[in-house]
Amino acid sequence: MTAPISSLLNMETMLYGAPGLNMSVPNYLNGYSSMPYNSYDSLANAYGYLNPDMYYNSAYDYNSAALANKQTEQAEASVRNRDMQTLADYYAKSISPSESLGSAAIGGAAFGAFMMHPRYIAHPINSVKGLKDVHAMFKGVRTEGTVMNQLWKANNEIMREAYFQMQKAASRQYSKIGLFRKRYSKAEYDLLKGIMEEALQSGNIDKIAKASETLKHAYVNNGGWFRFTNGVKNLFSKTKTEIPGVMQRIEDTSLIAKNTEKLLSSSGKLTFKQALKRGGGVGGALFFMGIELLTGWNNIKTAYAEDKQTGNKQLAQTLVKGAGSAAGWAVGEALGVWGMAALGAKIGTVFGPGIGTAVGGLAGMVCGSIGMWLAGRVTKNLVGEDIANKITADNMLKTPEGQAQLLQLTAQTAEKDKELSPEVAKAFQNIMAQTI
Numbered sequence: 001m002t003a004p005i006s007s008l009l010n011m012e013t014m015l016y017g018a019p020g021l022n023m024s025v026p027n028y029l030n031g032y033s034s035m036p037y038n039s040y041d042s043l044a045n046a047y048g049y050l051n052p053d054m055y056y057n058s059a060y061d062y063n064s065a066a067l068a069n070k071q072t073e074q075a076e077a078s079v080r081n082r083d084m085q086t087l088a089d090y091y092a093k094s095i096s097p098s099e100s101l102g103s104a105a106i107g108g109a110a111f112g113a114f115m116m117h118p119r120y121i122a123h124p125i126n127s128v129k130g131l132k133d134v135h136a137m138f139k140g141v142r143t144e145g146t147v148m149n150q151l152w153k154a155n156n157e158i159m160r161e162a163y164f165q166m167q168k169a170a171s172r173q174y175s176k177i178g179l180f181r182k183r184y185s186k187a188e189y190d191l192l193k194g195i196m197e198e199a200l201q202s203g204n205i206d207k208i209a210k211a212s213e214t215l216k217h218a219y220v221n222n223g224g225w226f227r228f229t230n231g232v233k234n235l236f237s238k239t240k241t242e243i244p245g246v247m248q249r250i251e252d253t254s255l256i257a258k259n260t261e262k263l264l265s266s267s268g269k270l271t272f273k274q275a276l277k278r279g280g281g282v283g284g285a286l287f288f289m290g291i292e293l294l295t296g297w298n299n300i301k302t303a304y305a306e307d308k309q310t311g312n313k314q315l316a317q318t319l320v321k322g323a324g325s326a327a328g329w330a331v332g333e334a335l336g337v338w339g340m341a342a343l344g345a346k347i348g349t350v351f352g353p354g355i356g357t358a359v360g361g362l363a364g365m366v367c368g369s370i371g372m373w374l375a376g377r378v379t380k381n382l383v384g385e386d387i388a389n390k391i392t393a394d395n396m397l398k399t400p401e402g403q404a405q406l407l408q409l410t411a412q413t414a415e416k417d418k419e420l421s422p423e424v425a426k427a428f429q430n431i432m433a434q435t436i
Contacts, residue, residue, distance in 0.1 A: 080434060083427035084397055087406040090424045092393035093385060094409070107369055119168070123176055130171030131354065133193065137200055138163055141353045147203045149349060152356075155205045156345040157267045160357045162208050165215040166196050167357075172219075180223040188246045192218060195250075206264065213259040218249040275338035276330065288329045288372065292322035299388035306391055317383040324379035325372050332371020336363035407431060 120127050140148035141159075152159045172181065173189040184192070192215050199211035222243045234240045296318040304311030340363040348356025396402030410428045413420065420428070 080431060083430045084403055084406065086423055086427035087410055087431070088393040088397050089390075090421075091396070091406055091409055092389040094413075095389040095392065096386060119171065123171065123174075126171040126174040126176060127167075129174055130167050130169075133170045134163060134167045135354070137166060137197060138353045141356075142349055144349075148200070151203065151205065151208070152348050152353065153345045155208075155267060156348065156356075156360075157341065158205055158209050158212065158263060159353070160344060160348070160360050161263065162196065162200070162212045163353050163357045164361065165212045165219075166193075167354075168219060169193065169196075169215050178223045179225050180221055181219075182222050184246070188218075191250070192246070206260075209263045209267075210256065210260045213256050213263060214250060217252060217256050217259070218246045220244055220246060220249055270338055270341035272334060272338050275341070276334040286326065289322040289326040292325045293318060296321070296386075299386050302388040302391055310387055310391070314387045317386055320383050321376065321379045324375035328371035328373070328375025329368045330371075332374075333364040333368035335371070336365070336367030339363060339367070 138148060140146035141152045143149055169184065169189065169192045172184045173186070174183065176183050195214055196211045199207040202208075220243070222245065226243055230241060230243055296314075300311065300314050300318060303314030340360045344356055344360045347359055393406075396406055407428070410420070410424065
């Protein structure tokens with residue numbers, strides 16, 4: 001080796017170490033290449049004539065294994081992403097759970113009992129106690145040929161109203177807190193009971209209708225809350241008012257007569273159009289449309305957060321569903337009222353006046369709920385799943401916490417023995433196997 005070359009190697013050895021240890025920089029051994037190679041680089045090892053040291057190291061095998069592992073990890077990540085998307089799609093559909101026909105009917109009955117007859121919820125024991133006197137007064141409805149049986153068949157709506165008002169009065173004679181209505185005194189109850197007994201014994205439907213409206217008008221709100229608010233009002237008003245009592249209401253004969261006439265005129269043969277007007281009508285329909293908009297407000301906000309076009313689509317979906325709910329309720333409620341006008345008499349004479357009155361009072365609510373259930377299925381087929389549900393589910397995929405929630409949801413569904421689709425079940429099993 002010549003002196004200049006020897007001197008050059010000595011200098012490079014001082015800079016980079018022993019020859020061949022740092023082939024990533026230009027040096028004597030790699031020909032001072034501007035694109036240097038590393039003797040331990042897998043690409044260099046692929047070409048033996050460029051790397052005479054390849055037979056003395058295992059870098060090629062190591063890098064090949066690393067590349068294979070990376071490809072495997074990418075493939076597994078792709079499968080996991082696909083499976084997580086399957087669970088997200090499943091979750092998006094489950095956000096708006098489908099209700100069964102039976103649940104809709106039961107929900108309508110419960111809603112009707114709570115909204116229209118909260119006293120059954122507030123005072124269930126008194127309601128049961130009140131049945132004793134009422135059953136005695138309406139005895140004979142199920143006995144064919146009796147006066148009560150004939151009255152129930154011929155004037156079912158008025159008789160059901162009489163039964164209902166008498167049961168309210170009988171229940172109110174027992175002890176209670178009296179927040180909204182005071183307990184009837186013995187004298188008050190005996191007076192009201194006597195009015196109804198006399199009317200029923202007469203067999204005159206006009207007198208029975210008047211007795212019903214008398215008991216209804218006497219059912220005054222004179223509990224502690226109303227006395228308090230009336231007292232506060234009198235403090236700031238020049239005109240002092242008093243809450244009327246039972247006796248004052250009974251003496252309001254002109255209003256009772258007017259209400260009696262209205263009851264008698266509406267008890268004839270009922271058409272579906274009349275039933276539609278008698279029910280909640282436009283007000284009831286708007287009420288349930290408002291509920292749909294209220295419950296769907298978060299979905300609307302979620303969609304608009306995505307972009308305006310998506311928000312407009314979600315708003316349209318919610319409006320269509322709201323209109324469907326309104327129409328379904330109105331038609332269903334009318335069918336319930338109309339059907340009870342035709343079947344109410346038979347139900348009472350077969351199962352008793354109490355069952356007939358309860359069914360008649362809740363028929364509109366139950367059928368209205370069923371109507372909403374049917375309308376909901378129709379509108380869902382028209383507009384599809386809420387767009388916001390898909391957005392919510394896809395957003396959950398973006399975080400480990402959200403993905404954990406998706407797994408938890410699917411696990412909870414499986415624990416409840418609900419049948420998962422084969423695709424969802426397989427995706428869940430794949431992810432759990434990777435997690436474990």
